[in-house]
Amino acid sequence: xxxxxxxxxxxxxxxxxxxxxxxxxxxxxxxxxxxxxxxxxxxxxxxxxxxxxxxxxxxxxxxxxxxxxxxxxxxxxxxxxxxxxxxxxxxxxxxxxxxxxxxxxxxxxxxxxxxxxxxxxxxxxxxxxxxxxxxxxxxxxxxxxxxxxxxxxxxxxxxxxxxxxxxxxxxxxxxxxxxxxxxxxxxxxxxxxxxxxxxxxxxxxxxxxxxxxxxxxxxxxxxxxxxxxxxxxxxxxxxxxxxxxxxxxxxxxxxxxxxxxxxxxxxxxxxxxxxxxxxxxxxxxxxxxxxxxxxxxxxxxxxxxxxx
Amino acid sequence: xxxxxxxxxxxxxxxxxxxxxxxxxxxxxxxxxxxxxxxxxxxxxxxxxxxxxxxxxxxxxxxxxxxxxxxxxxxxxxxxxxxxxxxxxxxxxxxxxxxxxxxxxxxxxxxxxxxxxxxxxxxxxxxxxxxxxxxxxxxxxxxxxxxxxxxxxxxxxxxxxxxxxxxxxxxxxxxxxxxxxxxxxxxxxxxxxxxxxxxxxxxxxxxxxxxxxxxxxxxxxxxxxxxxxxxxxxxxxxxxxxxxxxxxxxxxxxxxxxxxxxxxxxxxxxxxxxxxxxxxxxxxxxxxxxxxxxxxxxxxxxxxx
Numbered sequence: 001x002x003x004x005x006x007x008x009x010x011x012x013x014x015x016x017x018x019x020x021x022x023x024x025x026x027x028x029x030x031x032x033x034x035x036x037x038x039x040x041x042x043x044x045x046x047x048x049x050x051x052x053x054x055x056x057x058x059x060x061x062x063x064x065x066x067x068x069x070x071x072x073x074x075x076x077x078x079x080x081x082x083x084x085x086x087x088x089x090x091x092x093x094x095x096x097x098x099x100x101x102x103x104x105x106x107x108x109x110x111x112x113x114x115x116x117x118x119x120x121x122x123x124x125x126x127x128x129x130x131x132x133x134x135x136x137x138x139x140x141x142x143x144x145x146x147x148x149x150x151x152x153x154x155x156x157x158x159x160x161x162x163x164x165x166x167x168x169x170x171x172x173x174x175x176x177x178x179x180x181x182x183x184x185x186x187x188x189x190x191x192x193x194x195x196x197x198x199x200x201x202x203x204x205x206x207x208x209x210x211x212x213x214x215x216x217x218x219x220x221x222x223x224x225x226x227x228x229x230x231x232x233x234x235x236x237x238x239x240x241x242x243x244x245x246x247x248x249x250x251x252x253x254x255x256x257x258x259x260x261x262x263x264x265x266x267x268x269x270x271x272x273x274x275x276x277x278x279x280x281x282x283x284x285x286x287x288x289x290x291x292x293x294x295x296x297x298x299x300x301x302x303x304x305x306x307x308x
Numbered sequence: 309x310x311x312x313x314x315x316x317x318x319x320x321x322x323x324x325x326x327x328x329x330x331x332x333x334x335x336x337x338x339x340x341x342x343x344x345x346x347x348x349x350x351x352x353x354x355x356x357x358x359x360x361x362x363x364x365x366x367x368x369x370x371x372x373x374x375x376x377x378x379x380x381x382x383x384x385x386x387x388x389x390x391x392x393x394x395x396x397x398x399x400x401x402x403x404x405x406x407x408x409x410x411x412x413x414x415x416x417x418x419x420x421x422x423x424x425x426x427x428x429x430x431x432x433x434x435x436x437x438x439x440x441x442x443x444x445x446x447x448x449x450x451x452x453x454x455x456x457x458x459x460x461x462x463x464x465x466x467x468x469x470x471x472x473x474x475x476x477x478x479x480x481x482x483x484x485x486x487x488x489x490x491x492x493x494x495x496x497x498x499x500x501x502x503x504x505x506x507x508x509x510x511x512x513x514x515x516x517x518x519x520x521x522x523x524x525x526x527x528x529x530x531x532x533x534x535x536x537x538x539x540x541x542x543x544x545x546x547x548x549x550x551x552x553x554x555x556x557x558x559x560x561x562x563x564x565x566x567x568x569x570x571x572x573x574x575x576x577x578x579x580x581x582x583x584x585x586x587x588x589x590x591x592x593x594x595x596x597x598x599x600x601x602x603x604x605x606x607x608x609x610x611x612x613x
Binding site for chain 1: 315316318319322323326327399402403404405406407408409410411412413414595596597598
């Protein structure tokens with residue numbers, strides 16, 4: 001659906017996006033992750049035709065439309081991170097305004113508005129002024145607005161920023177719903193747990209480069225296969241440390257009073273042999289567990305601990 | 309995409325119509341016109357009593373029209389840049405401009421929509437002032453067609469002011485800077501068009517202006533002077549002023565343009581072309597595909613390619 005080839009954006013000597021290549025298949029819910037200044041928003045703005053790329057190309061579907069052209073814009077629905085409002089404009093007028101900006105007829109817009117407001121659970125707010133809606137409602141209205149012209153690709157730039165927990169859940173449910181309807185969605189967010197719950201694939205950006213991209217299952221499998229093991233010990237900690245340090249592929253990360261944390265690059269079988277060896281050497285264990293991986297830990301690892 | 313009736317016009321008019329500012333604006337506009345009318349009437353009566361018999365006052369009532377018209381021209385010249393100079397920068401401040409740019413509307417349609425909505429808003433004011441203007445025609449004895457010409461001239465001035473406003477708005481991030489810049493631009497157009505003529509007169513020691521007066525075709529102030537002259541006397545300002553010149557002193561083109569209504573119509577065409585040029589530059593400017601952003605020490609600065 002979305003093909004990004006060698007996309008580059010330079011601001012003078014600073015490279016915001018560095019030869020980014022990415023393919024997002026049709027029907028995917030793709031999460032864009034990265035620390036502030038990683039180049040996510042720049043990439044999104046280039047795809048939406050709001051910024052001129054310094055190099056590379058963007059293609060949506062099989063169209064050969066150039067970036068920023070009307071044909072391209074017709075294929076994209078864009079939801080920015082901040083929802084700007086007009087005073088004195090009602091919800092249905094807001095929808096009519098943007099629908100007519102896509103050349104749609106008022107009659108068609110009115111019909112679609114009813115359906116879309118129902119989809120985003122704002123049917124009862126149709127006659128309300130937009131500036132009186134809560135931030136969560138505005139954001140959902142913005143999604144409805146972006147869907148008016150039935151775009152092939154829906155792009156959301158940090159849609160959950162500034163929303164309260166309830167509004168976040170509602171937004172997540174809405175996006176899941178849209179995904180189940182077959183929409184291709186690209187979402188950039190800082191809330192990684194949320195992305196791991198709803199995305200089918202993710203891309204991690206850092207310093208303008210895409211450092212990892214793929215199906216969420218594959219990535220989570222890598223995370224789950226995290227090599228950190230916590231071994232809880234009652235007695236014989238010195239012996240345990242000595243044995244562990246002798247093993248090939250095992251790194252002792254930390255030693256506490258009753259716990260040793262190791263990184264083991266071996267298989268599960270090798271780990272069980274290692275534990276057995278400790279027991280045979282009179283080390284008394286109360287338990288051991290593999291550290292549960294998360295997108296956050298992978299993200300921190302890949303981006304060098306860059307804080308969000 | 310419809311060229312004239314575009315969605316922005318509808319939206320802007322909807323938003324404006326619900327605002328109290330429109331009501332207060334119309335009230336203030338009519339109040340100024342009524343004051344100008346009463347003041348002009350008082351001056352005419354005083355002058356008539358002082359030097360002429362009461363019967364001759366009526367010959368002076370014709371001057372009610374230029375007084376009211378000039379008052380309207382001044383208000384329009386003041387209001388339109390304020391409306392349009394904040395249009396693009398206002399959308400940017402509200403952060404609605406990006407969404408607008410992701411739609412199928414071309415940057416020129418957006419710019420044109422903003423100018424047209426400003427002109428329509430000005431027509432609200434002109435329509436509200438029409439009964440007072442009509443009085444000046446009834447007691448002043450002018451032809452009704454003059455009123456129509458006046459409305460067309462006001463539309464032309466609104467288009468020029470609006471395009472200057474939107475031109476400046478496309479360059480400024482803040483609305484207030486755009487308003488200040490558009491007034492500065494307006495002032496430059498009024499003054500700068502006189503410069504070639506003044507230089508020519510200095511060069512020839514006052515003997516000839518040559519064709520340098522042609523720059524005045526772009527000056528809305530000169531256009532309105534010519535317009536009022538035509539309405540009041542049926543003669544050209546340049547024809548009258550240039551009666552002491554011969555053809556060689558004012559240049560061939562200027563001499564011929566100063567005959568009849570040619571100057572007024574050509575000036576209107578020139579002002580319209582200038583307005584379109586401003587709108588084209590503004591549309592080019594707001595098109596993200598023509599802009600690059602340079603980031604310098606954490607601050608963003610937009611620069612044209």
